[in-house]
Amino acid sequence: MYKLGIDVGGTNTDAVLIDENLNVVASIKQHTSSNIYDGILNAVRTVLDESGVDRSKIVQAMLGTTQCTNAIVERKNLAPIGIMRIGAPATMGIPLMVDWAEDLKAIAVKTAIIGGGFEYDGKELATFDVAAATEFFNELKSKDVKSVAISCVFSTVRNDHELEAAKLCKEIMGEDVHVSISSEIGSMGLIERENATILNAALYKVAESFTEGFAKSLADEGITNAEVYLSQNDGTLMTMEYARRYPILTIACGPTNSIRGASYLSQLKDAIVIDVGGTTTDLGVIQNGFPRESGIAVTIGGVRTNFRMPDVVSIGLGGGSIVRQKEDGTVTVGPDSVGYQITEKALCFGGDVCTTTDIAVRLGLTELGDKSLVAHLDEEFANKAMAEIRALCEDSIDAMKVSSDDVDVILVGGGSIILPEDLAGAKSVTKHPHGGVANAIGSAISKVSGTYEQLIDYNEIPREEALAQARAAAIELAVEAGAIRETVEIIDAEDVPLQYYPGNTARVKIKAAGDLA
Numbered sequence: 001m002y003k004l005g006i007d008v009g010g011t012n013t014d015a016v017l018i019d020e021n022l023n024v025v026a027s028i029k030q031h032t033s034s035n036i037y038d039g040i041l042n043a044v045r046t047v048l049d050e051s052g053v054d055r056s057k058i059v060q061a062m063l064g065t066t067q068c069t070n071a072i073v074e075r076k077n078l079a080p081i082g083i084m085r086i087g088a089p090a091t092m093g094i095p096l097m098v099d100w101a102e103d104l105k106a107i108a109v110k111t112a113i114i115g116g117g118f119e120y121d122g123k124e125l126a127t128f129d130v131a132a133a134t135e136f137f138n139e140l141k142s143k144d145v146k147s148v149a150i151s152c153v154f155s156t157v158r159n160d161h162e163l164e165a166a167k168l169c170k171e172i173m174g175e176d177v178h179v180s181i182s183s184e185i186g187s188m189g190l191i192e193r194e195n196a197t198i199l200n201a202a203l204y205k206v207a208e209s210f211t212e213g214f215a216k217s218l219a220d221e222g223i224t225n226a227e228v229y230l231s232q233n234d235g236t237l238m239t240m241e242y243a244r245r246y247p248i249l250t251i252a253c254g255p256t257n258s259i260r261g262a263s264y265l266s267q268l269k270d271a272i273v274i275d276v277g278g279t280t281t282d283l284g285v286i287q288n289g290f291p292r293e294s295g296i297a298v299t300i301g302g303v304r305t306n307f308r309m310p311d312v313v314s315i316g317l318g319g320g321s322i323v324r325q326k327e328d329g330t331v332t333v334g335p336d337s338v339g340y341q342i343t344e345k346a347l348c349f350g351g352d353v354c355t356t357t358d359i360a361v362r363l364g365l366t367e368l369g370d371k372s373l374v375a376h377l378d379e380e381f382a383n384k385a386m387a388e389i390r391a392l393c394e395d396s397i398d399a400m401k402v403s404s405d406d407v408d409v410i411l412v413g414g415g416s417i418i419l420p421e422d423l424a425g426a427k428s429v430t431k432h433p434h435g436g437v438a439n440a441i442g443s444a445i446s447k448v449s450g451t452y453e454q455l456i457d458y459n460e461i462p463r464e465e466a467l468a469q470a471r472a473a474a475i476e477l478a479v480e481a482g483a484i485r486e487t488v489e490i491i492d493a494e495d496v497p498l499q500y501y502p503g504n505t506a507r508v509k510i511k512a513a514g515d516l517a
Contacts, residue, residue, distance in 0.1 A: 005444025261442030276415035319415030450477025483514030
């Protein structure tokens, strides 16, 4: 039995085949094509041809993709939507999409702020305005809108009005309408949670496209016995149906796949992962084998959001980054890059652009291309460039650390050949032969998770009892998502007191994960 993992990046598409013992049977890396589905199909075909594996023995296929991120950043393929906030009169002073770029605001066919919502302590702020909601949904139906975003003030405390609105929306607009409610997507903070919900609603067409396209690519290659999963941005997997419902959770799944793959290859549960691509380098943190979650609002395509995202720092350094020497003798590296054209433009491949890969070849860090084509590079120039590469990397390591202590570092990604294996701030630096396809490996070996999040008053239920119930609920959510019960374990737990809430209230968040059934 085999697992197939695919990760589609901006520069490369990686594919890996793993057996039942999680050993890598075959792996390939090729340039991402303009038509993503052709690229996936070619990657699948190549890795299967290389391995010679019987297609009928592939039982699981996992895909990590940047399609949703690209759609937001490039303003492409976003669906027209309706947006309703339940929060009048309290939130009337803050318009919907208040800080959005004009070209992105165009996705909103109709918006409304209607009566309803709750106070921070769960008391009803105003009665849910059924008449206004009914009028709003009828107008959207007449405009043939197929996706709706619904937010409500303090819906993370109580989501009664959001659920009522979602039910009403389905009754009026039909069962096939896509409804995104903010309490299922973001955390506390109305505007950022609302923004994430709007983006989720606008991505439903993109989600349908890449899920159907992946399934078709597999079928065209004769892989018909495999269960299909999508990577999400906490380092775990979700079903095709779940991905269509919450496409926004695929954003930043690339770095998390690399982090999970790096952890598996190195057998380290706590470390900093440096994933070097062709254009950028992503740095993330492994905590207990899973990516550390960001604790601040994250901006996607210029929109502030607060849904679950990995804590990742990206810098303009990659294997194709262009190296230049200024008139005063100083050397700069990037942030511009030759990207996927590196095999045409880099000096060591016969091109005319000096890249970081050329510097690595000149200094003997790697054997790639024709080293005689970089022999003319002055050694002092090469050493200055490597010092700049090192500084960019070491500064970023310091930014990711939570103390001054040295940490374990794992280098992955096809561009990791440009980095030296002695870095300041690193206790150890690990490279693995399969590190170039760590993202695809991370996709293939990922687990299934369930997350329970709730505000609990410990005056009403004792803390230990509440936490035990929360852990049990998180485990059940993981099992419902497809995990084998016996393998499920608690991988993260938060218990944060909220001083501004009445009583002894805390925000409890428990995450459990287990192997795929």
